[in-house]
Amino acid sequence: MARNTLLERVWAEHTIDGTGGELVYVDMHLLHELTSPQAFEGLREAGRKVRRPDLTVATADHDVPTRSRQVPLSDSIGRRQLGLQIRNSREFGVELHPMNSLGQGIVHVIGPQMGLTLPGMLIVCGDSHTATHGAFGAVAFGIGTSQVEHVLATQTLRIAKPKSMRVLVEGTPSAEATAKDIALAVIRAIGTDGGTGHLIEFQGDVIDRMSMEGRMTLCNMAIEAGARSGMIAPDETTFAYLEGRERAPRGEDWERAKEAWAAYRSAPDAEFDREVVVDVDGLRAMVTWGINPGQAVPVDGRVPDPETMADPVSREAGRRALDYMGLRAGQSLADIPIRTVFIGSCTNGRMDDLRAAAKVVEGHKVAAEVTALVVPGSERIKRQAEAEGLDRVFTEAGFEWRNPGCSMCIAVNGDRVPAGTHSASTSNRNFEGRQGPGARTHLVSPETAAATALLGRLAGSAEIS
Amino acid sequence: MLKVEVIHGRGVPLDASDVDTDQIIPAVWMKRVERTGFQDGLFQKWRRDPEFVLNRPERAGATVLVSGPNFGCGSSREHAPWALRDFGFKAVIAPSFADIFRNNLPNVGLVPVTLDAAATRKVMDAVTADATAEVTVDLLRATVTCEAAGVVAEPFFLDEGARYRLTRGLDLIDLAAEAEEAIGRHEASRPFWMPRTNGQVEDVFEDSGVEVA
Numbered sequence A: 001m002a003r004n005t006l007l008e009r010v011w012a013e014h015t016i017d018g019t020g021g022e023l024v025y026v027d028m029h030l031l032h033e034l035t036s037p038q039a040f041e042g043l044r045e046a047g048r049k050v051r052r053p054d055l056t057v058a059t060a061d062h063d064v065p066t067r068s069r070q071v072p073l074s075d076s077i078g079r080r081q082l083g084l085q086i087r088n089s090r091e092f093g094v095e096l097h098p099m100n101s102l103g104q105g106i107v108h109v110i111g112p113q114m115g116l117t118l119p120g121m122l123i124v125c126g127d128s129h130t131a132t133h134g135a136f137g138a139v140a141f142g143i144g145t146s147q148v149e150h151v152l153a154t155q156t157l158r159i160a161k162p163k164s165m166r167v168l169v170e171g172t173p174s175a176e177a178t179a180k181d182i183a184l185a186v187i188r189a190i191g192t193d194g195g196t197g198h199l200i201e202f203q204g205d206v207i208d209r210m211s212m213e214g215r216m217t218l219c220n221m222a223i224e225a226g227a228r229s230g231m232i233a234p235d236e237t238t239f240a241y242l243e244g245r246e247r248a249p250r251g252e253d254w255e256r257a258k259e260a261w262a263a264y265r266s267a268p269d270a271e272f273d274r275e276v277v278v279d280v281d282g283l284r285a286m287v288t289w290g291i292n293p294g295q296a297v298p299v300d301g302r303v304p305d306p307e308t309m310a311d312p313v314s315r316e317a318g319r320r321a322l323d324y325m326g327l328r329a330g331q332s333l334a335d336i337p338i339r340t341v342f343i344g345s346c347t348n349g350r351m352d353d354l355r356a357a358a359k360v361v362e363g364h365k366v367a368a369e370v371t372a373l374v375v376p377g378s379e380r381i382k383r384q385a386e387a388e389g390l391d392r393v394f395t396e397a398g399f400e401w402r403n404p405g406c407s408m409c410i411a412v413n414g415d416r417v418p419a420g421t422h423s424a425s426t427s428n429r430n431f432e433g434r435q436g437p438g439a440r441t442h443l444v445s446p447e448t449a450a451a452t453a454l455l456g457r458l459a460g461s462a463e464i465s
Numbered sequence B: 001m002l003k004v005e006v007i008h009g010r011g012v013p014l015d016a017s018d019v020d021t022d023q024i025i026p027a028v029w030m031k032r033v034e035r036t037g038f039q040d041g042l043f044q045k046w047r048r049d050p051e052f053v054l055n056r057p058e059r060a061g062a063t064v065l066v067s068g069p070n071f072g073c074g075s076s077r078e079h080a081p082w083a084l085r086d087f088g089f090k091a092v093i094a095p096s097f098a099d100i101f102r103n104n105l106p107n108v109g110l111v112p113v114t115l116d117a118a119a120t121r122k123v124m125d126a127v128t129a130d131a132t133a134e135v136t137v138d139l140l141r142a143t144v145t146c147e148a149a150g151v152v153a154e155p156f157f158l159d160e161g162a163r164y165r166l167t168r169g170l171d172l173i174d175l176a177a178e179a180e181e182a183i184g185r186h187e188a189s190r191p192f193w194m195p196r197t198n199g200q201v202e203d204v205f206e207d208s209g210v211e212v213a
C-alpha cells in the first residue's frame, strides 16, 4: 500500500465522503470538440446544467484546419462539430477559445499557458494526454465521454484511485537527448503496459534539471506506458514558469500559494506500490521503428529482429510492426526514406520545442522530397515564435508554417501523411493509421525531426553542422 | 442503464497484444456528434479484409471478445466502447486492459474481464478452434466459464465500483446527487489559489466560417 506519496496527498485532498466508492472533486475540467458533444447532449436530454462553468474551459483543437483560417467547405462534419461546440458553450456558459481566437490552441498547451494548471489540482479532460498537466504536480488524467457528462453535471468523478508508481530516472543522457528521448526510453524500459493501473511520479536528477516544457513532454507520454498519468513534484522551475501567468495567483496570493505548493511532494520515506529505476546514462536521440511507442531504438540504430525477442508477445507485436511499416529486420533506420516531417502536438508543440527545432534548421534547406510542417501548439505560441523570427527560419528552409491545432498528430482535420509513406513526427502515437490511413510514423524529438527534414532520412541533430 | 449480471454468448478471438483505440475505431469517427451508430467504425480498417474474424458469417451474433494484453491502449475516446457496444459485444476478456479504457467500458454497460494470461490463452484457443464455443461471464461471482476451453468458474478481476454499478444498473449522476451535501462542503473548503474560468466565448480575430447551429 502506498503511503505519503504526492499522489496520495492530492487524491486525499479531493476525496469527498459520499455514498460508497470514491467520489473525487475536479478543480478544472478541460473540454475539446471531439469528446464533449455527446456529453452536452446528455445534459440537455436530462435537463441538467453545468454545475461549475467557472471550473470548466473549452478549446477547438482537433478539427481545426491549419492551412487556411477558413474552415474548408469540404469538411462539413468538422464545421458542424465546431459550430456545435460554440452553441454548447454559449448555452451552458462555458469559457471557450474557438478557432481564430487569441487564446485558442491544443487543450493541453493552453491550460498551462493560461496558468489554469497549478500544483495540487485535480484536472480531467476527455483526452488521454491530460497527463501533460501532471508536470506541475497536479493529478491529471483522461476520461471518457460518460465521465465528461458526469463532471459537467456534478464537478465530481467516481473513480478508483490509481496505484502509485515511482519511476526514478538516473544517469546523464548525452547532449542530444531531449525530454522526448527520455520519454521513449522510459516507455521502452517499462513497456507499453508497464504503468497499467498506476500513476507515475517521475523523480531523479534528470527530472530536477529538466525544463518545465520538457517535464510536460515527459508526463504527456506517461500514458503511452499504460499509466493513468504522470506527475512531477513542483519546484522552483515550476514556480518560475507559472509566475505572472494570466490565471495564476498574483501579489500576496502568489507568495502564499507558493508556500502551500511547496508541500506537494512525496515524503522522503514515501512508499510506492511500485518502483522502477530507468537508467538513461549516455542516452542518444531515439526513434520508434514500429507501431507502438515502446518500439524505439537510437536514431543511428537498426530495425530489431523480432525473431530474436524472448517474449512471445513482443515477438508477435514486432512481426506485426515490420509488416505494417514495410521494414526488414536489421535494416538501418537511416535507409528509410522520410517523406513527411511534422513538428507540433501537445507533446512537442511548445515554444522551447520550436526554438530547438529552428536552431537545427537555421541556414539549411529541407530535402527536396520532404514535406515538412510546423504547427504551433497555440495561437499565442505562434505569435511569440513570429515575434522571435522563427517562422522565417522555418519558411526560408522550406517548412510550411501553419496555424495552431492537433493537425497531423491525429489527422482528423485534413492534415495527413500519405498512405504507405514514412513520417518523422514529434507527436506521441505511432499506431497504425494514426497519422492517416496507411501512414508509417516514426516518433522523434523536435531536434531529430528538424535534422530529418533537412536530410530526408532519420538523423539526429548532431549530423547537422 | 440495464443491470448486467451474467453474460452468456459465443466468443470471438482477436489474438493480438496492444489493440489500440485507433484500431478499435479510427479517429475520424470522433467527428460524429451522435451517441449511437458506431458499429460500422469498429475495427474498420481490419474489416476491409473479408477474412477478418468479425467478417466471418459463423461469428455473427457473438458477444464476447477475447484479446491479448494491454487491450484498449491509446486514446480515451469512449467511441471505442460505443463501437463495441453498438456492434453487439457485451464483454471483453483480456489478460490486461489499458487503464482509461478499462474505466470507460462499464460506463456504457460493457464488462472488462481481466483474466489471468494462461486462462485467457485457453479461452482464446477454444474460441479460435470452434466458433460455437460459448463463454459465460458471471459478474455476481466474478468468474468466467468456457467449457470448451476447460475453464470453469475461473475468477476474474473487475474493480468493485464497476461491479457495483453494473450489477445494479445505476446512473452515476444520480448517485452523485446523493452526495450533494458532501460536495457542497468540499467546495466551501477549496484553497484560495484555485483558478477560475470566465464563462465567455472568446471573440475571433477572423471569421472562421463556422456556422453556429
Ligand code: SF4
Residues within 6 Å of the ligand: A061, A062, A106, A107, A108, A127, A129, A345, A346, A347, A405, A406, A409, A410, A427, A428
Ligand atoms: S495534439 Fe494529439 S495527442 Fe495532443 S490533444 Fe491533440 S490529438 Fe491528442
